[in-house]
Amino acid sequence: MKSFLLAIAAVQILHCSGVPSTKHALRASVIKLNEITEITNLCAITGRRVTNTYRTGKHSYNVDLTFSVKETICSKKSGMEFDTPSCRFRPKKIGEKGFCKSRVAYFANKVADVDVLCEGLKTIDSESDSLESSENSFEVKSKRTQSFSNENIVDSRWH
Template sequence: MKSFLLVIAAVQILHCSGAPSPKAALRASMMKLNKITRIPSLCGITGRAVKDVYRTGKMSYNVDLAFTVKETVCSKNSRLTFDHPRCHLRTKKTAKKGFCKSRVEYFAGKIVDIDVECRGLRTFDRRSGSFESSENSIEAKIMRAPRRGAYRRVKQVRRIVG
């Protein structure tokens, strides 16, 4: 009887520890991505990887993900989710594709923040109220300041994009 109670106690401790679920983090990242992309169709996952899961506090964790996406045949207005069986990936060469990274923050087992950034897809930034293209921000981060005045231009591009 004591062993049974110890097992139940251990399961409850592990269940309530707030340990993150990478699968839930990916799903939440995709839901956010599909809200902020400019394309009228949902995006579906073509590849995924968990980059890191790390503790940031007593009951908080971050999950860093990398994943590739492609436009599906389902419209955002269809009320279907990106992983619905009817929402298969577009086969046309014109289908939008992207490489995305996300950080999902957990506290006490619940998702509290999701940050998604994609290359290849235009997204809507709710904070600034403007559309942005990740290609521009990546270009700005790669640029170096080999000559006088170049650093100022990079800061201006970052201010416009981010």
């Protein structure tokens, strides 16, 4: 009985500690990606990996992820979610694919900011509101940001 109560207490402490859900961070990243891609259909996840989760302040955390996506048959205008079962992937020769890195910043258990950089998908450059190939964008930004696992990030958007 004593060990059962200790287990319940541990679960409550971890639940209330503010450590973000990596599943939630991935979902926020793909939603952001679908907002910034030039293509008209939603992209969905084909692979994923959490690269780092760390505390940045008393009530704040960052979650770093890498994931791959592929274009689905569902239009962005359809109102559907990217993970709706009916949103199947487009055929191999037609569908766009990309490899992405993201950082999701949490404050007080809420998403405060999401940054996504992708290779292989055309995205809208949020800084200049112009369309730009994400392959070029990824190359330039990755030189400025170093690696995701390093906490000494140069690009101020990652803080």
